[in-house]
Amino acid sequence: MTVKKFLLTFTPENVSEPVTYRLVKEFDIMINILRAEVDEKGGRLMIALEGSGLQIERAVKFLESSGVCVQELKEFVRKDDARCTNCGMCVSICPVSAYQVDKGTWKVVFLNEKCIACGMCVDACPPGAIRLRAQV
Numbered sequence: 001m002t003v004k005k006f007l008l009t010f011t012p013e014n015v016s017e018p019v020t021y022r023l024v025k026e027f028d029i030m031i032n033i034l035r036a037e038v039d040e041k042g043g044r045l046m047i048a049l050e051g052s053g054l055q056i057e058r059a060v061k062f063l064e065s066s067g068v069c070v071q072e073l074k075e076f077v078r079k080d081d082a083r084c085t086n087c088g089m090c091v092s093i094c095p096v097s098a099y100q101v102d103k104g105t106w107k108v109v110f111l112n113e114k115c116i117a118c119g120m121c122v123d124a125c126p127p128g129a130i131r132l133r134a135q136v
């Protein structure tokens with residue numbers, strides 16, 4: 001099984017389409033909604049899709065054919081280890097523990113696979129060692 005994160009952008013024309021329901025029903029895929037900013041004028045949905053590579057590929061094609069703009073989020077933030085002072089601020093603020101202290105080195109490590117792209121760590125980092133890789 002594979003898990004991939006995507007940013008879906010909806011227009012006023014397709015925002016009322018039940019695409020997430022159809023993904024589950026017709027593509028037998030698991031969806032985790034990470035973030036949603038949607039109203040009747042459109043909006044953006046960040047989701048994680050879990051399934052085989054082929055299932056995810058078919059699901060993305062379906063979304064695109066429905067007029068939804070699909071952007072894969074391979075990496076939302078990037079931590080610059082050269083700038084990081086290991087102050088631990090990001091460890092405290094991240095809601096999903098995507099930053100952890102390595103017990104051997106006492107350095108802060110970033111676990112990209114845990115990140116749900118909330119963006120909270122970016123402004124919290126005193127030396128600006130965390131940068132956005134995609135705008136949401």
Ligand code: SF4
Binds near residue numbers: 079086089099124126
């Ligand atoms: S907040 Fe910035 S400087 Fe502090 S540990 Fe996290 S990445 Fe490093």
Ligand code: SF4
Binds near residue numbers: 077093115119121
């Ligand atoms: S963007 Fe949010 S979830 Fe991702 S590492 Fe930063 S605080 Fe954690």
